[in-house]
Amino acid sequence: MQDDYNNGRSVETNRQNYIILYIIVAILLLAGLIFLFKSSLFEENTVNAKILKDQIYLNEDLVYSDNTKGASKWLWEFGNGERATTQNGVYRFNKPGAYIVRVTVNGKLQQQFPIDVKDTVAAPIKDTLITINGPTQGIVNEEVRLEAQGNARILEWSFGETGRVDVKGPTALYTYHSPGIYTVRLNTDNSLRQVIHRIRITNPDSALVNTLVAPGEGERKVVDDIRAHLQAIANGADFNNHYYYLVNKYFCGDERVSVNLDANGDTKQTDLYSYCMRLTFGGGVNIDEAQVTLRPKSNCSSLLTVKQHSATSAQGIKRSR
Incomplete structure (x- = not known):
């Protein structure tokens, strides 16, 4: 009789243990399901999108991208009616203002970004005149x-x-x-x-005749004009202005035309450009005469003959006398 009682009590205890074990397993399963559900729900409602800057100018690109896990479809709306369906990209606004950029991932997940587009401030134009x-x-x-x-x-x-x-x-x-x-x-x-x-x-003239300009009334004006511009260069006036005036008017643009120079009694030959450049460094040079040799049937000169002296040399001569 006692054995039957003990056996019954043991069976009841085992039953209770099994029930407790079942309850613990059920609780663990329920907790696992809740964890999985919450994790899935959390991931499903999180968009991993971003923009590079939230304040840009009209001439600046808005850089956008998305790295949402499991994403396969994107819709970017830029707040002005324009859209893009790429995962990453750039967009440029054509009007300043405040915009809300919204991305929709997989047709249901969304994220918004406020964007401030400022008007382009024109930089001052640097003087680049050439x-x-x-x-x-x-x-x-x-x-x-x-x-x-x-x-x-x-x-x-x-x-x-x-x-x-x-x-x-x-x-x-x-x-x-x-x-x-x-x-x-x-x-x-x-x-x-x-x-x-x-x-x-x-084309060059077929022949050159060394005709020296005689100092008549018209020719004298030419001689005086050439001498005046050479003297201006020697006096430190704007080189380009006077030099190219002579080159274009009397020498048909030929800067290498020959120059016969008589300076303080010493004679030598050079070219027009080199001679005029030396004038700028001569200091105190006086142009006494400047004559040209003309090409036939042309107003262009083939030779410039110059006689000049330096002011310091002239003063030394006067003192020696």
Whole structure:
């Protein structure tokens, strides 16, 4: 009888233990399900999207991207009616203002970004004016010299004969092989526009006659005009203004025309450009005479003859007398 009682009590105890075990397992399963559900729900409602900057200018790109886990479909709305369906990209607004950029991932997950688009402030335009100094006329097979005036890092010259860049740098030397009217183009890295210069190239005269200009009334005006501009260069006036005036008016753009120079009794020969450049460094030079030799049937000169003296030498001569 006692054994039956004990056996019954043992069975009841085991039953209770099993019930407790079942309850513990059920609680653990329920907790696991709740954890999985919450984790799935959390991940499902989290969008991992971003924009690079929330304040941009009109001429600046809005950079956007999304790295949402499991994403396969995107819709970006930029707050102005325009959209994009790429995962990552850039967008540029065409009007300033405040916008709300919204991304929808997989058709249901959303995230919003406030964007402030500011009007572009125009930077002050730096003075980048580039000009060309040089002759407007030249002769076939004779070198033409052009110079760029202004600040630029890159200077590329196209002289219009080859169809390509011919020379690089501030000073350009070029020899034309055919007569014609050419457009010289100068491209720079900071000029607001392409700089152009037109030059007329002619065939050389078949013969040169060394006819010295006689100092008549008309010729005297020419001689005095040349002497006055040379004297201005010697006195430190603007070099380009006076030099290119002489080159273009009397020498048909030929800067290498010969110069016979008589300076304080010493004679030598040089070219026009070198002579005028030396004038700027001579100091106290007085131009006494300046005559030219003309080409036949032409107003262009083939030779310049100059007689000059320095002021210091003249004073020394007077004192010695």
